[in-house]
Amino acid sequence: MEAISSHTGNRMRKKRRTQRELYGWLFALPAILGLLIFTLGPMIYSLYMSFTDYSGSNSPGFIGLDNYKRMLGGGDPYFYKSLAVTFYFVILSVPTGIVYSFLLAILLNQNVKGKSIFRTIFYLPSIVPIIAISFIWLWLLNPDLGLANELLSTLGLPGSQWIFGEKSVVPSLALMNLWTTGGTMIIFLAGLQDIPRSLYEAIEMDGGSRLAKLRHITIPMMTPTIFFNLIMGIINGFQVFSQAYVMTNGGPNNASLFYVFYLYREAFQFSRMGSASAIAWVLFAIIMVLTYIVFKTSNKWVYYEGDGAR
DSSP, X not given: OHHHHHHHHHHHHHHHHHHHHHHHHHHHHHHHHHHIIIIIHHHHHHHHHTTBOOOSSSOOOBOTTHHHHHHHTTSSHHHHHHHHHHHHHHHHHHHHHHHHHXXXXXXXXXXXXXXXXXXXXXXXXXXXXXXXXXXXXXXXXXXXXXXXXXXXXXXXXXXXXXXXXXXXXXXXHHHHHGGGOHHHHHHHHHHHHXXXXXXXXXXXXXXXXXXXXXXXXXXXXXXXXXXXHHHHHHHHHHTOOHHIIIIITTOSTTTTOXXXXXXXXXXXXXXXXXXXXXXXXXXXXXXXXXXXXXXXXGXXXXXXXXXXXX
């Protein structure tokens, strides 16, 4: 009787476990289907399209690696131009964005009156739609009527062509990017609040200054957060599009022809969907390689509490 009862109990437990697993899969099914239908499916299809001459109106014809050869071999003069412009923007915007948002988070982490209001003020621009931000900065950076040149003139400094000059357009867009670093600032702020107060008390007992606290405690303890924001900054920087689309249309003289804007132009202005798919996959490869490099080098500078270097 005991053997029969034990066998029955095992069967019931197995049945309940199977039911729980089934319910789990059922609840996860919408997310799984969304991933397959709206992400993995289009990615696989675009990979196939990158080997065709599809224009959006014809039947895709397989042409092998011709799209990639045309890009990488110099057949398209805008490929390397857009790549150089985008790298230039990333090199300018990512480090400055991280430093600016990190310093801002340190200031907003101080115990001062009204800090919640200041946090809200600095975070708000990051939730404003990028199109609206672009129109605001289009007015601010107007060389004739804009507020930026008015301020420079008031200070007795020469004005700038800003987004209307070939040499100044990318730095101007990188400057504009600082206005939308509220999300990065909030992540830094969360990391700062997670640093144990006891570490600061220990260095205070040894007579350490604020600079010593920053150098020996804050920055080392914040390296995981810096690492995360660096990865996200690189990914987002290579996908910048709206600013060029709204403010410069890739100009002047293709000086702001960002990679994704170049992709958009290939697909929807020149109707070269196959070529645009190849461009997208090259971008995927670039981001993947850069992310891998950052991950591989992170063990030299990223530190985690309790286990030393990563």
